[in-house]
Amino acid sequence: DYDATPFVPEKDTDLDALREAAAACEGCPLFREASGTVFGEGRPGARVVLLGEQPGDQEDRRGRPFVGPAGRMLRRACEDAGIDPDETYVTNAVKHFKFVTTEEHGERRIHKPPSLRELTACKPWLAAELHVLKPELIIALGATAGKALYGSGFRVTQERGTLRKAPEGIEADEVVATIHPSAVLRAGKDRDDMYEGLVADLRVAAAALD
Ligand code: URA
Ligand code: SF4
Numbered sequence: 001d002y003d004a005t006p007f008v009p010e011k012d013t014d015l016d017a018l019r020e021a022a023a024a025c026e027g028c029p030l031f032r033e034a035s036g037t038v039f040g041e042g043r044p045g046a047r048v049v050l051l052g053e054q055p056g057d058q059e060d061r062r063g064r065p066f067v068g069p070a071g072r073m074l075r076r077a078c079e080d081a082g083i084d085p086d087e088t089y090v091t092n093a094v095k096h097f098k099f100v101t102t103e104e105h106g107e108r109r110i111h112k113p114p115s116l117r118e119l120t121a122c123k124p125w126l127a128a129e130l131h132v133l134k135p136e137l138i139i140a141l142g143a144t145a146g147k148a149l150y151g152s153g154f155r156v157t158q159e160r161g162t163l164r165k166a167p168e169g170i171e172a173d174e175v176v177a178t179i180h181p182s183a184v185l186r187a188g189k190d191r192d193d194m195y196e197g198l199v200a201d202l203r204v205a206a207a208a209l210d
Helices: 015-022 057-062 069-081 116-133 143-150 181-186 191-209
Strands: 048-052 088-092 137-141 163-165 174-178
Touching: 015 116, 048 069, 048 116, 048 143, 069 181, 069 191, 088 116, 116 143, 137 143, 137 191, 143 174, 163 191, 174 191, 181 191
Parallel strands: 048 088, 048 137, 137 174
Antiparallel strands: 163 174
8 A cells, every 4th residue: 555664764864864765755646746745844853843734736836834825824823822933843744735637727736635545655754753853742733634643533623722642653742733724714704713713722732832
């Protein structure tokens, strides 16, 4: 089955070596259509890891995580919650952009959620990043990030905004889940409420770091 493991360097490595190796990953079919691997980045000594789903269109073009609209909202929400985004490490559960292009959307590439198989295939990269970082806290952004950590039964609506022990095999102390900033961007009239909910969950994370 799909699996990144053959591409992941041995355990005593660092983030630069992981990033370089991940650039050549062919562990699942997603590398074929995307421009390139979007690996995590941020402070090597970060206490907090922000975990998204997968790179979006702009991230794919620029090769960096959370540099598009969702990333801008995430930065603002972190600041509003008292978390300095420059002190975090930012990454995604899946490291290649998955998308569809349709007639109806013209040249626009529309994000498509990764399958459970792709999520599982890519997990060795996340595990390797966490092995190096050993953060105090992971902030899981949205259902896919939660599933990458806790399995397919994870329900973000039930688990959000509470401090949880990190699951077996995940080298972090604790996890707080919340909604994905893209969900706020997609929301209509509820947008302000959803943004406030995101910030409230991030405050739980901020309090855990005090
Ligand atoms: N959404 C994500 O989940 N990750 C990114 O890097 C950008 C948008
Ligand atoms: Fe490898 Fe993950 Fe990209 Fe699939 S999505 S090719 S497992 S880096």
